[in-house]
Amino acid sequence: MNSVSDKRQEIRALLADVSALVSPPEIVIRLRQAIDAQDSTSESLAAIVMQDPNLSARILHIANSAMYGLNHRVETVSRAISIIGQRALYHLALAVTASQTFSKLPSELVNVAVFWRHSVFTALIARNLAQRCHVLHPERLFVAGLLHDLGSLVLYQRYPDILRESLLTARGNEDVVAQQERELIGFDHAEVGGALLELWGLPESLQQAVAFHHRPGAAANTIEVAIVHMADTLANRTDQGSASEFGAYASLPHPGTWKTLGLDESITDDIWKDVNLQFMETLHVILPQARN
Known part of the structure; x- marks a missing residue:
């Protein structure tokens, strides 16, 4: 190890x-x-x-x-x-x-349209959660949500042969993907993403939020980590926002995340409704080529 x-x-x-x-x-x-x-x-x-x-x-x-x-x-x-x-x-x-x-950054293993749809959907949920939690400068959580999986693009370009089989087996389940990355190469795409945010000069709180978005229990109990983790979880429960090419799946948050946020799970449908109103327009503004 x-x-x-x-x-x-x-x-x-x-x-x-x-x-x-x-x-x-x-x-x-x-x-x-x-x-x-x-x-x-x-x-x-x-x-x-x-x-x-x-x-x-x-x-x-x-x-x-x-x-x-x-x-x-x-x-x-x-x-x-x-x-x-x-x-x-x-x-x-x-x-x-x-x-x-x-x-x-090219990668033969990434469905680019699905990748950016998931990224934008997660970003909008993260911003929505930040506003509900009265976090200062909620757009910074939009950025963390948008960039949370960028480490995947680096890993899949560098280690396509090592990771190809595990990606096929995981069928887009991000928690499974991250676990297999750690087993195969010693670290996961979330950790690479956190290092990327450090390279870009983003605050340490956002670096941590990205680096631990699959393992919030391993990080300090911060609101930013909880927001990005929950945003990723809720995005994966929708067909539009799922990181899987096979659509929504039963992604579950780490125990205690709703409590950390000070929010109740009953607001989930309201969050999805808010985000759906903004999703396609935001996707095409942020990355016009990420169309169906």
């Missing part, structure tokens, strides 16, 4: 091999620097965003989408930023650019 330090070194070496494909884009780095400087304005941030026409269009589309439910149209990037907030801008820009970046 590998030690924790050995495992971390192996994961870092794995990411170093694909660093050219998974490094954060310059525009995300500049946005974070500008926001951290604490003297930025909506106009100064808009000037950065507008250097990428595609990102500008996506941010405007998001601000006008069902995700925000505004009753008037937002016409400028600076106005969109003033409405959704600087931190939300950063998190949404990160979501858009990360999805584009990691879509360049």
Whole structure:
């Protein structure tokens, strides 16, 4: 059994091999620097965003989408930023650019359409749960939900022969997939995903939420871990949001997760209803090529 330090070194070496494909884009780095400087304005941030026409269009589309439910149209990037907030801008820009970046990472083992449908569905549930739990900056949980399975793309590209049979056997059941990854290569896609978020400079709380989304009991009892774990669980219970090509399956949350969230399981149908209203539009905004 590998030690924790050995495992971390192996994961870092794995990411170093694909660093050219998974490094954060310059525009995300500049946005974070500008926001951290604490003297930025909506106009100064808009000037950065507008250097990428595609990102500008996506941010405007998001601000006008069902995700925000505004009753008037937002016409400028600076106005969109003033409405959704600087931190939300950063998190949404990160979501858009990360999805584009990691879509360049090919894998013969991944059904790309199913992968991104699951990712977006999980992201929307995570944001919904964060809002219900009154978590500060709920868009950061949208990002964690969107990126929670990115480690899979890295693993399946690097170890296709080792993982192929286990993926076929698991039939898309993510808990089984993660367990078999740990048995075959010593770590799972969630741990690789947490390391990816570290590489992209996301907060440690989100790194942990992604790294332990299949094993929340092994992590500190944080609201972020519980949210991403529950979002992933609830997404897998739906045909639209399941990570399995075979549709919904009986994914169960870790005992005590609802209690950690301070919520009751009876709200599940309401969450699915909210997310279904936003799902297709958000999917096509975040990643237009992820269509049926």
